[in-house]
Amino acid sequence: YGMQDTFDNLYAASKNGEVFTDLMSIVLQRENILLAYRNIKKNTGSKTCGTDKLTIRDIGKCSPDEVVEKVRFIVNGSEHGYRPKPVRRKEIPKPYDPSKTRHSMHLGQVNPTMY
Numbered sequence: 001y002g003m004q005d006t007f008d009n010l011y012a013a014s015k016n017g018e019v020f021t022d023l024m025s026i027v028l029q030r031e032n033i034l035l036a037y038r039n040i041k042k043n044t045g046s047k048t049c050g051t052d053k054l055t056i057r058d059i060g061k062c063s064p065d066e067v068v069e070k071v072r073f074i075v076n077g078s079e080h081g082y083r084p085k086p087v088r089r090k091e092i093p094k095p096y097d098p099s100k101t102r103h104s105m106h107l108g109q110v111n112p113t114m115y
Contacts, residue, residue: 001031001038024075033071034064051085 006026014020026032037059040046046056059067075082091101 001035003029003031003035006032028072028075030064030068033068037067 006029010020010026037056041056041060049055062070094100094102
């Protein structure tokens with residue numbers, strides 16, 4: 001989708017200490033949204049329903065233009081803008097070594113005493 005040059009330029013600028021103030025304009029570029037869709041579609045977790053009960057297959061029924069517009073609306077056009085839901089971290093012991101854990105993030109109420 002032609003985003004590699006953009007990503008390379010951002011990386012080079014960040015290595016030079018540049019501060020970014022308008023990354024959303026890049027995030028919301030048509031090419032970036034479609035690249036994100038393609039990458040999510042390849043992910044095995046994409047077959048699992050989200051909190052909205054949709055899978056990547058449901059989104060795939062939309063035209064590319066519809067996908068781009070829906071993403072842009074969620075981020076910019078909705079009444080309150082994009083507001084990610086709070087997450088809660090849960091430590092899950094590794095089966096081979098209970099002293100080691102992996103993190104699992106769960107949507108829901110954040111318990112401030114956890115942090």
